[in-house]
Amino acid sequence: MSTALPGGAGHAPLRESASNGLKIVIVGGFGVGKTTMVQSVSEIRPLSTEETMTQAGIGIDDASFVRHKTTTTVAFDFGRISLDEQMVLYLFGAPGQERFWFLWDRLFSGTLGAVVLVDTNRLSDSWYALDRLEHHGTPFIVARNNFTEPQHTLEEVREALDLPPEVPMIECDARKRDSSKAVLVALARYLYSLSTNGSAGETTA
Amino acid sequence: MIRGPLDKEGPDRLYTVTGGRSRADESRFDMVTLIVSESDPTPGMQSEHVKILRMCRRPLSVVEISSYLELPVSVVKILLCDLLDTGRITARHPHAARPGGRLPGPETLKKVLVALQNL
């Protein structure tokens, strides 16, 4: 994956009527399949960019780009799906590392929800992300990327992660478009059920 | 992930591009605010502004502009403030970003669900 070429080529514009950008974040440890998932469902080639913050800016947010100040950079990639004439869903693949969460409010306020992508062999990679999402009040589902034949049932994973029963879990193969799509549908169904105050999983829409 | 030229140029390029301005105005844009050009570039305009105006002849999100320009999101927001203040762009803000981080209403979420199912 690479950043876009400068110049006109490759800038995939939206339709004229596009007016409402929406965000979903895919969070998970290094190598768990975030970029792969973004790539498999995005209508554009995944792009990457970064956000910087000055060390002094962490938490106080009033720093300016003055010379010689140390900056911290967080890189992330993203793709997009045009949902209808107006709505465009942006999918962000975000590293779960600690410094990333300092930027959560700046980058991801207003996020509809999150997919926590886990690899059963490295479950502990996701504990911190789960804790932070709960802290920020962001609704999430957990998707297990099945790199190899799974050794555990989803219920065992739920127990290991200490997930409440209402949090949906799903298995996926991030390389496959239909599978990644099913993950997004599961998240959207959960968000819809939360918005109608129904219990998760009971919506048939 | 391959990094852009930022890593090589560091804060100096950011300083030049933004004129060392404060980040205070950043909150005027979300990462998924869609930007549309309202005029063509004029001679003498800062090159980043020229690029943005060309790029946004059709709507494009702040985060996509950031990726294409290889500049951090917050630097792009500062550049966009200038263009917005002079009426050279318009901004279509996300409807879903509500204060307090609450979810959008069921109508919107239903539309999202159905659209994803029909992909």
Ligand SMILES: Nc1nc2c(ncn2[C@@H]2O[C@H](COP(=O)(O)OP(=O)(O)O)[C@@H](O)[C@H]2O)c(=O)[nH]1
């Ligand atoms: N076998 C297998 N490999 C995968 C799967 N998902 C991702 N990969 C591979 O795992 C590596 C890391 O994936 P990547 O999407 O870059 O992870 P990220 O760090 O979370 O963005 C890549 O080489 C992918 O091709 C999967 O479901 N099965």
Ligand SMILES: [Mg+2]
């Ligand atoms: Mg990645």
